[in-house]
Amino acid sequence: MLVQYLPFLVLFIVAVAFAGGAMVLSRLLGPKRPSATKLEPYESGMVPIGGTRGRFPIRFYLVALLFILFDIEIIFLYPWAVIFLEAGAARVFLFFEILVFLGVITVGYVYIWRKGALDWE
Amino acid sequence: MIAELVIFIILGTVAVATGVAVILSKNPVHAVLFLVINFFSVAMFYLVLSAQFVAFLQILVYAGAIMVLFLFVVMLLNLTGAIESVQDKLPAQKWVGLALGIALLLEAGVVTAAGVFRQVPAAPPPSPNFGTSAPVGVKLFFDYLLPFEVTSVLLLIAIVGSIVLARRRTY
Numbered sequence: 001m002l003v004q005y006l007p008f009l010v011l012f013i014v015a016v017a018f019a020g021g022a023m024v025l026s027r028l029l030g031p032k033r034p035s036a037t038k039l040e041p042y043e044s045g046m047v048p049i050g051g052t053r054g055r056f057p058i059r060f061y062l063v064a065l066l067f068i069l070f071d072i073e074i075i076f077l078y079p080w081a082v083i084f085l086e087a088g089a090a091r092v093f094l095f096f097e098i099l100v101f102l103g104v105i106t107v108g109y110v111y112i113w114r115k116g117a118l119d120w121e
Numbered sequence: 122m123i124a125e126l127v128i129f130i131i132l133g134t135v136a137v138a139t140g141v142a143v144i145l146s147k148n149p150v151h152a153v154l155f156l157v158i159n160f161f162s163v164a165m166f167y168l169v170l171s172a173q174f175v176a177f178l179q180i181l182v183y184a185g186a187i188m189v190l191f192l193f194v195v196m197l198l199n200l201t202g203a204i205e206s207v208q209d210k211l212p213a214q215k216w217v218g219l220a221l222g223i224a225l226l227l228e229a230g231v232v233t234a235a236g237v238f239r240q241v242p243a244a245p246p247p248s249p250n251f252g253t254s255a256p257v258g259v260k261l262f263f264d265y266l267l268p269f270e271v272t273s274v275l276l277l278i279a280i281v282g283s284i285v286l287a288r289r290r291t292y
Binding site: 002005055056058060061062064065066067068069071072073075076078079080082083086090094097100101102103104105107108109111112115117 | 124125128168169171174178181182185186187189190193194196197198199254255257258259261262263266269270272273274276277279280281283284287
């Protein structure tokens with residue numbers, strides 16, 4: 001069973017080796033002549049103002065929280081989609097089953113919509 | 122068998138090392154990123170245990186969505202510089218925790234040495250597609266229909282709860 005995941009392992013090793021190799025090689029082979037202008041985060045761009053760790057508004061937090069909840073809803077659709085085509089006569093049963101599930105979640109969706117949580121302002 | 126042992130040792134080392142790195146990192150963003158690697162190694166554990174669907178859920182939900190939430194919380198609170206000035210209100214907890222941890226390790230060692238786990242009969246080898254999304258789906262949508270539908274109510278409660286907690290007073 002685990003043998004089926006061997007291509008994943010090979011891909012993972014190749015990806016890590018490629019990324020790591022590119023960084024190491026450019027460090028070893030590339031000439032380093034730093035200057036103040038070159039070391040700026042955005043060369044020939046805007047001069048950065050302040051630190052990078054500004055505080056984020058709480059709206060991002062709410063969006064992330066709602067994203068997780070609907071992410072979990074989607075999780076249940078994966079196995080459903082996989083078994084639906086081969087279900088045969090049980091398809092009608094499966095269809096209404098997921099309809100009830102999605103219906104309850106949609107109540108929540110309408111709730112957050114009406115409460116204005118989807119509006120950015 | 123040997124291959125599984127080697128995989129387990131590698132994964133266990135990565136999981137423990139990143140777990141320790143999470144609690145030792147002074148920078149909260151680094152701690153969160155170490156936690157991502159930790160979640161990935163836990164996902165690989167699920168894969169080795171032939172819980173393939175759960176392994177990919179672990180990556181999708183934990184390494185994907187939950188870590189985004191953690192990063193947002195870290196950036197929301199903006200703890201940089203505040204960590205060093207935090208006073209430990211319970212200085213004894215470090216040592217009590219260490220003692221309890223050692224006690225737990227000793228207990229596990231004694232139980233293992235006493236041979237409690239040897240009496241567990243070996244499980245039959247799982248079928249090749251065990252733990253993939255199709256058998257999980259059949260179980261979920263036929264055998265465990267009611268718990269599945271109740272999950273939607275649980276999610277609904279979570280949606281309403283998050284709005285109520287995060288709303289401004291003007292809503």
